[in-house]
Amino acid sequence: MSGRCSEEELPPFPEPEISTIALEGKPSAKIAYTYYPPSNSTSNHPNPFSQTLLVFLNGLIMPRSSWDASINSFLQNRITSHLPYPALLSYDRYGQGDSDHDPDDEGPPPCHGHDIMSAVCSCRQFLVQIWKEHIEISNPTHFPSLIFVCNSIGCAIARLFAQTYPGTVSGLLLLDSIMANSDFVSFWPDPDAKDFDPHTLPPGVSLKDVRETRKKYRLMFHPSVPNSEGLSRRNLSQLLPSSSSPELEGQGGVGPYLTVVGHDWEEFAEQNFTGSLHTPKILTMTYLNPVWQMYNEGLVKITDEDKAIGPIVAVGCGHFIQRDGPGFVSGEMVALLDRVVNRVEQLRERDTG
Template structure:
């Protein structure tokens, strides 16, 4: 079980700002006699907007304990906080203090690419026999495990750097093309029928829900990390495309409908559970059904449900995440073709 390295790094493009990261070395140095099939692989965990990199610790611990107990190899693992998150400094190029629309998802993806280049250049000697290093590429084979916005960043990275991403595990991806308001019915449009609402839900309940989601989740709302979602709908207008070439192995996971609806009702917005069940959950499921189409059909699994988990699946179900990551790794290394539905 590797002792993680927790540190900070500065990128050449932003030398005045530190990024906090935690790096887990792979199981062993790979050599011709004892190859580690994951020696040139790096798993990167991508945060959403809501939780920092520490939210992945429990899932990683479950994953490493299981691999070690079965004497199975494992790749290098990396968690990090984007600029403005957790232990990282604000993006020095943001024109105003947070909350703000300081930079967009493409800027975050470019910073991630630069981070991987910088870190891998210093870490690859720990992963591979020195005699094999001259044949290594500048980037490792990447596997992204993303939650929420992190899934959108993974898609954009794979688009901008084709062929570098071999696996994707999406945990309740953000609906990148949604404004999170229009998915609810509008009770103030002419001819709206109050009887179309779920039992026990009033028109005023819907108005309050639309307003709460507008204030918190609309793309025009600035974020404390400074990452703007204003243009996310233009960057990723479709759930099912563009298709990623060459097709990475993909697992799409959605939240548990009942758990999520209960969390929404109990949370600060007090969204009525029947509203979530009638409108938000079906919309999100349709989005996830589109996501499985961004890769080759025989390389996609899902959407599957993380039973008992709300939106933050790595928090509610760390063992589930560990198991799905292990399954994805096996598919990547063995080139296993599986059915979309499991």
């Protein structure tokens, strides 16, 4: 007789709650969210994640719906394996997706209505209210143990959250973090600089190519450029001047478990070329990818050495890893949960190539 459970014996797939909430102090604006309850605990099989909240933090462009495929893959994996899982929460920040704009912003979007620290504080208040409403009533506890799964600028928000509220974050999955200390222009060569040597350019690259690339990146990615969310990046390099510091304090006074993931160089270069930027692939490969790799190598130092994995490569994925590789994200979520609950040291060799 097979020991494998039949499909009928599997626990049901959790029904998500798709709703909105107003933060205390900002009653006129709603934040949209999707919440999955944790798996049930029994006397024989307690859920070790009953006091854990796994939170997804978006970048500037992709809303909370971009995590749906990764969440479904993760839950399917846990359910079919009869393994417990924590509560999962995705949300649209003010000005994103289905959420209202921040009522404290002055002027219509695009604007520099509020900064990253404002987003961090709003995130904290949001999580407090969600926790009280969904978990704390039946399971009294202090603030939950947080695991952040984040992309792009969401990684900066996660770092600043853990820095501002030490002891609250037990795990971080950083998916192609924004280079918080970059203006996204300076790493390209400047053809108009006095000391510029045109012979240093890669073969086939013209001065026009470089000038146009610098212009496009300045117009789209420079921190001075406002966005429809109203989330200003003008002071981000001051808030996070280094990728390797400060070192974060997780629960119990030790560093949080951390996985740092970078994009696939070839796929990212291809998307940059075929997308709206039309950046020549050789420029991305020569100037942008190496700088991003160095930034990711610094990120693994923000926790204890035995708590960090990475930087690893999301093969076949560009910057939006949750869009291009939801199965990959799901797998890394499973691995991170295993490390958090079992308090295991990382065994995977770091990919430094």
